[in-house]
Structure formats: structure tokens, C-alpha cells
Amino acid sequence: MATHFRISKSLALVVAVTSIGLVVAYLALPIIALFFHTNPEQFISSLTEPKVIDAIVLSLITSTIAMGVIVLVGTPAAYFHSRMDYPGKSIVDILIDLPLVLPPAVAGLALLLLYGRMGLIGQYLHIFGIDIGFTIIAVIMAQIFVASPFYLRQAKALFRQLDPSYEQTARSLGASPLFVFATIVLPLTFEGLLSGLVMTFARALGEFGATIMVAGNLPGVTQTMPLAIYGAMQGDFNTAITISILLVLISFGIMAIISILTKRRGLIA
Amino acid sequence: MNLMIFMKIKKDKLLSGTILCIILCIALTFAGCTSTSPAQVTTNPTSITRVQVTATPSTTVVTMKPTTQPIQKTLIAFTAASLTGASDKIGPAFSNTSGNTVKFNLDGTQVLKQQVEQGANADVFISASNTYTNGLKNEGYLINSTVKNLTSNYIIVIIPAGNPGNIKSLADLATPGKRIAMGTPEVPVGVNTRQVINKLANSTYNTTWKEDLNKNVKTFETTEPGVVTKVALGEVDAGFVYESSYKAAKNGTLSAINIPINDNVLQIYTIGILNSTVDKVAAQQLEDFMLSSAGQKILSDFGFRPYGS
Amino acid sequence: MLDISVSRQLRDFELSVDLTVKAGENLILTGNNGAGKSTLLNMVAGLMTPEQGHIVLNGTTLFDSGKRIDVPPEERRIGYIFQNAAIFPHLTVTENIAYGLRAMGMGKPLREKKVTGLIKQLNLDQLKDYKADQLSGGQKQLVALGRAIAIDPVLLLLDEPFRALDSTMYPIVKEYIQDVVRSRDIPCILVTHHISDQESLDRRTCRIHEGKIKDPVPLYQEAVQS
Numbered sequence: 079m080a081t082h083f084r085i086s087k088s089l090a091l092v093v094a095v096t097s098i099g100l101v102v103a104y105l106a107l108p109i110i111a112l113f114f115h116t117n118p119e120q121f122i123s124s125l126t127e128p129k130v131i132d133a134i135v136l137s138l139i140t141s142t143i144a145m146g147v148i149v150l151v152g153t154p155a156a157y158f159h160s161r162m163d164y165p166g167k168s169i170v171d172i173l174i175d176l177p178l179v180l181p182p183a184v185a186g187l188a189l190l191l192l193y194g195r196m197g198l199i200g201q202y203l204h205i206f207g208i209d210i211g212f213t214i215i216a217v218i219m220a221q222i223f224v225a226s227p228f229y230l231r232q233a234k235a236l237f238r239q240l241d242p243s244y245e246q247t248a249r250s251l252g253a254s255p256l257f258v259f260a261t262i263v264l265p266l267t268f269e270g271l272l273s274g275l276v277m278t279f280a281r282a283l284g285e286f287g288a289t290i291m292v293a294g295n296l297p298g299v300t301q302t303m304p305l306a307i308y309g310a311m312q313g314d315f316n317t318a319i320t321i322s323i324l325l326v327l328i329s330f331g332i333m334a335i336i337s338i339l340t341k342r343r344g345l346i347a
Numbered sequence: 348m349n350l351m352i353f354m355k356i357k358k359d360k361l362l363s364g365t366i367l368c369i370i371l372c373i374a375l376t377f378a379g380c381t382s383t384s385p386a387q388v389t390t391n392p393t394s395i396t397r398v399q400v401t402a403t404p405s406t407t408v409v410t411m412k413p414t415t416q417p418i419q420k421t422l423i424a425f426t427a428a429s430l431t432g433a434s435d436k437i438g439p440a441f442s443n444t445s446g447n448t449v450k451f452n453l454d455g456t457q458v459l460k461q462q463v464e465q466g467a468n469a470d471v472f473i474s475a476s477n478t479y480t481n482g483l484k485n486e487g488y489l490i491n492s493t494v495k496n497l498t499s500n501y502i503i504v505i506i507p508a509g510n511p512g513n514i515k516s517l518a519d520l521a522t523p524g525k526r527i528a529m530g531t532p533e534v535p536v537g538v539n540t541r542q543v544i545n546k547l548a549n550s551t552y553n554t555t556w557k558e559d560l561n562k563n564v565k566t567f568e569t570t571e572p573g574v575v576t577k578v579a580l581g582e583v584d585a586g587f588v589y590e591s592s593y594k595a596a597k598n599g600t601l602s603a604i605n606i607p608i609n610d611n612v613l614q615i616y617t618i619g620i621l622n623s624t625v626d627k628v629a630a631q632q633l634e635d636f637m638l639s640s641a642g643q644k645i646l647s648d649f650g651f652r653p654y655g656s
Numbered sequence: 657m658l659d660i661s662v663s664r665q666l667r668d669f670e671l672s673v674d675l676t677v678k679a680g681e682n683l684i685l686t687g688n689n690g691a692g693k694s695t696l697l698n699m700v701a702g703l704m705t706p707e708q709g710h711i712v713l714n715g716t717t718l719f720d721s722g723k724r725i726d727v728p729p730e731e732r733r734i735g736y737i738f739q740n741a742a743i744f745p746h747l748t749v750t751e752n753i754a755y756g757l758r759a760m761g762m763g764k765p766l767r768e769k770k771v772t773g774l775i776k777q778l779n780l781d782q783l784k785d786y787k788a789d790q791l792s793g794g795q796k797q798l799v800a801l802g803r804a805i806a807i808d809p810v811l812l813l814l815d816e817p818f819r820a821l822d823s824t825m826y827p828i829v830k831e832y833i834q835d836v837v838r839s840r841d842i843p844c845i846l847v848t849h850h851i852s853d854q855e856s857l858d859r860r861t862c863r864i865h866e867g868k869i870k871d872p873v874p875l876y877q878e879a880v881q882s
Contacts, residue, residue: 190580190582194580194581194582195511195581195582196511196580196581196582211565211582212526212565212566212582212583241740241742243738243740243742244742244744244745246698246701246703246729246736246738246742247736247738247742247744247800248744248755248759249702249703249728249729249730250701250702250703250729250730250732250734250735250736250804251730251755251756251759251803251804251807252730252731252733252756252759252760252807253730253755253756253759254730254759257759261755261758261759262744265746266745266746294528294565294566294567294577295531295566295567295568295569296564296565296566296567297567300566308569309531309533309567309569311461312455312457312458312461312531312533312534312569313457313531313532313533
């Protein structure tokens with residue numbers, strides 16, 4: 079009886095270590111491989127290439143703007159959506175999830191057919207001299223489309239699980255809805271919203287399929303880092319590796335900063 | 348006392364056993380990578396890849412043809428993307444004559460070359476660039492004796508239906524505000540486009556025309572069909588593509604501006620058998636078919652020129 | 657004086673209540689779960705809207721379906737204490753009590769003075785920097801009371817304030833409520849389950865059942881003062 083117990087406990091340990099080890103190895107090794115294929119000199123010299131710098135700057139600018147739009151519009155949307163009941167609410171729930179399951183290329187094509195020069199809306203915009211295709215706007219729009227579910231779903235869930243009695247009490251104490259939102263709702267959901275934001279930024283930064291469709295591929299204007307990697311891979315391997323490593327470092331950096339920030343605030347979830 | 352030591356030894360054994368397990372797993376993974384793996388086919392949103400399946404070249408399918416050949420082979424042909432339309436016809440035609448099937452991996456020649464260099468296995472390589480073909484020959488990926496000229500193509504400027512940019516001549520391409528699509532510097536059609544533009548600038552127009560035209564380029568596509576699509580959708584006012592794409596286009600969808608022969612570049616396509624082929628006989632059948640009058644007719648139907656011209 | 661006459665169709669029945677509460681009076685509201693007690697309180701506080709009727713407090717109309725008046729909750733100056741006390745988890749006791757004053761824009765020095773006074777009154781000095789998760793049920797109720805009192809409410813609504821209290825806290829809280837209501841001369845509606853509360857508070861009681869007042873007459877015979 080005692081022996082039986084000892085063996086199954088050991089078995090659990092073996093399975094635990096092996097499975098976790100496999101997960102770690104599977105995720106870490108490809109990233110390590112990236113670093114193995116270059117050396118610091120090559121990396122630094124690649125970094126100074128105008129194509130690379132263009133891609134970095136463009137990616138950071140567009141992703142930041144996309145993230146900003148998503149937060150500004152998405153936060154009130156998620157809030158009211160979670161607090162109110164309205165006709166069609168369940169459809170909106172599905173719509174919010176849609177870009178997650180839609181292949182990015184499909185999203186790109188759809189955006190093109192809507193906002194492109196011959197598109198449903200685009201053709202009217204064109205009359206007014208507004209052309210979205212192949213501009214930085216198109217890049218941002220593609221990023222917003224594919225990345226917004228990451229924030230919206232998180233915000234929705236956070237607001238939904240926030241006990242309404244806090245907001246109601248605050249209102250009865252004399253706080254306007256805006257004051258309540260700023261002093262009660264946001265502080266209590268801040269940490270979760272931030273993590274949703276991180277994912278959103280990362281998704282926007284890595285967006286490729288939709289971007290290449292609707293925004294085209296023009297260095298300095300629409301060639302974001304993922305597009306630059308793709309293009310560089312077809313010619314200059316080193317550049318591709320450099321940009322990839324940069325993206326990895328940026329991703330790690332973002333996650334590290336966020337985790338430090340939230341630890342310091344010590345917020346109650 | 349003895350029991351405790353016994354348990355400690357057991358624990359250590361377990362720990363080392365587990366570590367051994369993990370090392371074995373990782374080692375197996377790497378071992379798998381270094382051996383010949385089935386042809387990797389990367390999905391490419393801009394190319395119209397016809398083939399996905401990592402078909403192991405030795406897939407045997409019992410054929411229903413009452414011939415003496417009971418085993419049907421499936422060949423993998425890495426093919427320049429400009430042959431996308433033609434490949435639809437070549438595939439079935441080849442099957443009918445040989446009893447074997449061919450799966451086409453269509454992409455920019457520069458991408459395909461990279462895939463071969465990264466270890467992808469295929470049987471036949473159809474290239475739109477002599478530079479890339481020579482590269483593969485020098486690197487030892489092609490069976491050099493099998494490399495033959497297949498077909499050829501000129502560059503042409505295409506305009507979407509309705510001519511939204513009001514492009515009437517090559518000079519108009521430099522008018523400010525026009526939108527142009529062309530290939531990247533790496534894709535063969537892009538290489539040719541740049542050569543053509545240089546020639547035109549030297550012979551007819553001037554450097555200002557070339558600079559202004561370049562300013563109008565809104566996107567660099569990684570495959571030739573990618574450029575065609577951008578034009579066909581009306582997203583750009585004009586695009587530099589292969590003649591074949593214009594000739595094979597449906598009536599009314601595109602119009603074109605010819606580029607004078609003297610300023611044009613005739614791109615010769617080559618076909619060759621890769622060293623990684625698992626069935627040289629069947630691969631040779633494919634090459635022979637495409638070089639035969641039947642194969643050449645299909646190519647010509649899709650707007651390609653014979654390689655002799 | 658609080659004058660309520662409201663109705664609203666709820667899921668299983670119609671809530672229809674006519675009620676008056678005098679200044680300085682403590683009206684006990686009892687009834688089974690789901691009878692409509694909390695809904696009624698929510699309507700008075702402005703967190704829920706009746707379909708028909710009016711709510712008038714000290715002559716000021718808070719709600720009138722006919723005249724289309726619906727004063728938002730933050731302007732009603734009603735102290736409403738929920739069942740769970742709803743102490744803001746990210747703020748300290750002091751910050752909780754100061755919240756309403758912050759919301760109305762009171763300056764820091766005045767605010768601090770008032771809050772310190774209240775904390776002393778409630779004997780919460782030891783706990784003033786504590787957060788919600790460090791407080792007991794009874795302590796939370798006291799903080800909630802202090803927080804509600806801070807805004808000088810003209811009406812007090814209490815939803816089961818004694819539920820989470822142990823025997824030591826119960827008399828303290830009970831006495832404090834009575835004290836506040838009497839000294840500030842404001843009406844109060846207190847929802848509770850416990851019969852003992854009714855008895856010990858010895859006040860006018862009212863039972864709600866399926867949205868209607870059942871037992872003792874809720875309306876005062878005295879003339880309604882405008």
C-alpha cells in the first residue's frame with residue numbers, strides 16, 4: 079500500500095517535469111535558434127540599414143496608434159456593453175470574437191474590398207480625394223481590425239465581473255458616472271486592462287496577412303517589421319534575422335515592463 | 348535509517364531518469380530535423396500556392412488506368428508564380444499522358460530558391476530567372492544536364508478596366524499622383540521591370556521620368572500574380588507584369604500599354620530536375636511533357652512565348 | 657418627509673408601493689427574498705427607474721413619471737448602504753469615508769477635518785489605514801455608515817445592515833443608526849429579515865410581499881407637508 083503510493087507520486091513528478099520541460103524547450107528553442115544564426119556585429123550593422131530603421135519606426139508608430147484607438151473607443155464600448163442589455167447584444171459578442179478566428183488574409187481582403195479604391199465605401203471616399211489603400215492609415219486599420227478582440231474581450235470580462243454595487247454606491251455618494259469610472263472602475267480593472275493592452279499591442283506589431291493585402295508593401299510607408307522580414311527573407315537573410323530578433327526583444331521588453339509596473343502598483347485584482 | 352537512504356537513492360534515480368527522458372525527446376526532435384524531411388511548403392498569402400500537403404514523394408496510389416504502370420507517382424514542381432494559370436491545365440494534361448500527377452508549388456522564384464536551399468525537397472524546378480537558376484546549379488541543387496530553356500516572356504504595363512488613372516502612355520506613368528504596382532527587387536518580374544525602366548529612361552524618356560515614376564510606386568509585390576491582382580482590383584492605376592498575364596486575362600478586365608521591344612527584356616524561363624528528386628524517370632517525363640508540343644501549346648495558350656524567340 | 661408612490665413590473669409580479677416616512681423616523685421593511693425590498697430601495701436611490709409614480713423628499717421631487725422628472729442618483733444626497741457594505745477595495749478606510757466629499761469637490765483641508773471627525777465618532781481610528789480585506793463584517797458596516805453620513809444625507813437607506821454582525825458589533829451599529837437618524841432628523845428605511853431587529857428597534861414595520869405592502873398601514877394619517 080505504501081509502495082503503491084510512493085510510485086504514483088514519483089510518476090506524477092516525472093510527468094510534471096517532462097511535460098513542463100517539453101513546453102519550455104518547444105517555445106524557447108526556436109527563439110534561441112534565431113540568435114544562433116547571427117552574431118553581434120552582423121546584428122548591429124543590420125540595425126543601421128535604412129530599411130530596417132524604417133520598418134521599426136513604422137511598426138512602433140502604427141501599433142501605438144492602433145492601440146490608442148482601440149483603448150479609447152473600446153473601453154467605453156466594453157463598459158456599456160457589459161453593463162447594459164440591448165437588442166443584438168449577443169451578435170455583438172460574436173462580432174468581437176470574429177477577427178480572432180478569421181484568417182488575417184481574409185481580413186485584409188475584406189478591408190480592401192470595403193475601403194479600397196473600388197470598394198464599397200472606398201469608392202465614395204475616393205470622390206472626396208480620400209484614398210486609404212497603400213497608406214499608413216491602411217496599416218493602422220488592418221492592425222486595429224485584427225488586434226481589437228484581444229482588448230475588447232479582456233475589458234468585457236473585467237467589467238462584467240466587477241461588482242456593480244461599487245459603482246452604485248459611488249453614484250449614491252454623489253459621484254458622476256465619469257467620476258465613478260475614473261476613481262472606481264478603472265483602478266479596479268487597471269491591471270487586467272493593461273495585460274489586454276499588451277496582447278493587443280503585440281498582435282498589432284506582428285500583423286502581416288491583412289497588412290500586406292490592404293496596405294501593400296512599401297518601405298517607409300507601409301512596410302512594417304513583419305513585412306520587412308518576409309521581404310528580406312527573399313533576399314537578405316541577415317536583415318530578416320535582425321528584424322526578427324528585434325521583434326523578440328521588443329516583445330520581451332514590453333512584457334517585462336508591464337510586469338514590473340503592475341507589481342509595483344500592487345493592485346487588488 | 349536504511350529506508351531513508353533507500354528512498355533518497357530512489358529519488359535521485361527518478362530525477363536522473365526524468366532528465367534522461369527530456370534529453371532523449373529533444374535529441375529525437377533534432378535527429379528528425381536533420382534527416383530528409385518531406386517537402387516543406389510554406390503558406391504564402393501573396394502567392395497562389397496550389398499545393399499544401401506535405402506529400403512524401405513515395406506516396407503510392409493504385410491507379411485505375413489499364414496500363415502496364417501500376418504505380419502512380421506524385422511529382423512536386425516548384426514553379427514560378429507567373430505560371431499559375433497555366434499550371435491548372437498542365438497538371439491534368441500531364442496526368443493523362445503519363446499516368447503520374449504533379450503538384451505545383453507556385454511562388455516567386457526567389458522564394459522557391461530559398462526553400463530549396465533551406466532543405467525543401469522537390470522534383471522539378473521551373474525558374475523565371477537565369478540568375479537564380481545559375482545559383483542553384485552552382486550550389487549543386489540542380490542536375491545541370493537537365494536544365495533546359497522552357498519558355499519566355501516580355502514585360503508589359505497593364506491598366507485596370509475603366510482606366511481609373513487615365514494612363515494613356517508610358518509617359519503618363521510619371522505624372523504625379525498616379526499609383527503603380529511592381530515587383531520587389533528580388534522577384535524576377537521586379538528585376539526585369541527595373542531593367543526595362545532603365546532602358547526606357549535611357550532611350551526615350553529621361554531620368555526625371557524614372558524618378559517620378561518610382562515616386563508613384565505604391566507597393567512592391569513579392570510575386571508577379573500579386574501585381575496583377577492589385578491592378579485587376581483597381582487598387583493601382585498601372586502595374587508592370589508579364590505579357591502572359593495580360594494575354595491570358597479575361598476579356599475586358601485589363602488593358603495594356605506595350606513596351607517597345609528594344610527597351611524590353613525577354614525573360615527566358617528554365618526547367619530542370621532537382622537533385623533531391625526521388626523519381627528521376629517521372630521527373631524527366633514532366634520535363635519532356637512541358638518541352639513537348641503539347642506542353643508548349645498550353646503555355647502559348649496562356650500567353651507565353653516560345654523560348655526560341 | 658419621504659413620500660413614495662411607485663409601481664414597476666418586475667419579472668414575476670408587479671411592484672406597487674405607497675409609503676411615507678417622516679423625518680427622524682426609522683421604517684423597518686421586511687419580507688421574503690425577492691419580494692421587492694431591494695428594488696424599492698434602488699428606486700428611491702435613483703439606481704432604478706419606476707414605470708409610474710412619484711418620489712418626493714422634503715418637498716423636492718426626485719422622480720415623477722407624469723412630469724418626466726428623474727433626478728440622477730448622484731444628486732439625490734441619499735445615504736444608501738448595500739448588504740455587502742461595498743467598501744471600495746482599493747481605498748483605505750479613510751479614503752472610503754472621504755469619497756463622497758471628494759466627489760462633490762470639497763477641498764482637502766475641510767475634507768480631512770470632516771473625515772477625521774467621523775472616524776473618531778465611529779471609533780475607527782485604529783483601522784483608518786486598513787483596506788477592505790482587513791476588516792470584519794461589522795467594521796465594514798461601520799465604515800459604510802461613516803461614508804454615507806459624510807455627505808450629510810437627507811435620507812438613509814439601509815439594506816440588511818445587521819446581517820454580517822457579531823453580537824458585540826450589533827448593539828454598536830444599531831445605536832449609531834438610531835443616533836444618526838434622530839439627531840439629523842432624517843427619514844430612514846431599514847430593510848431587515850430579523851424579527852428581533854424589529855422588536856428591538858421598536859419602530860414602525862412594514863412587510864412587502866410580492867411587490868405589495870401587506871401588514872401595518874404604511875401611510876400616515878397626518879397631513880402631508882409639502
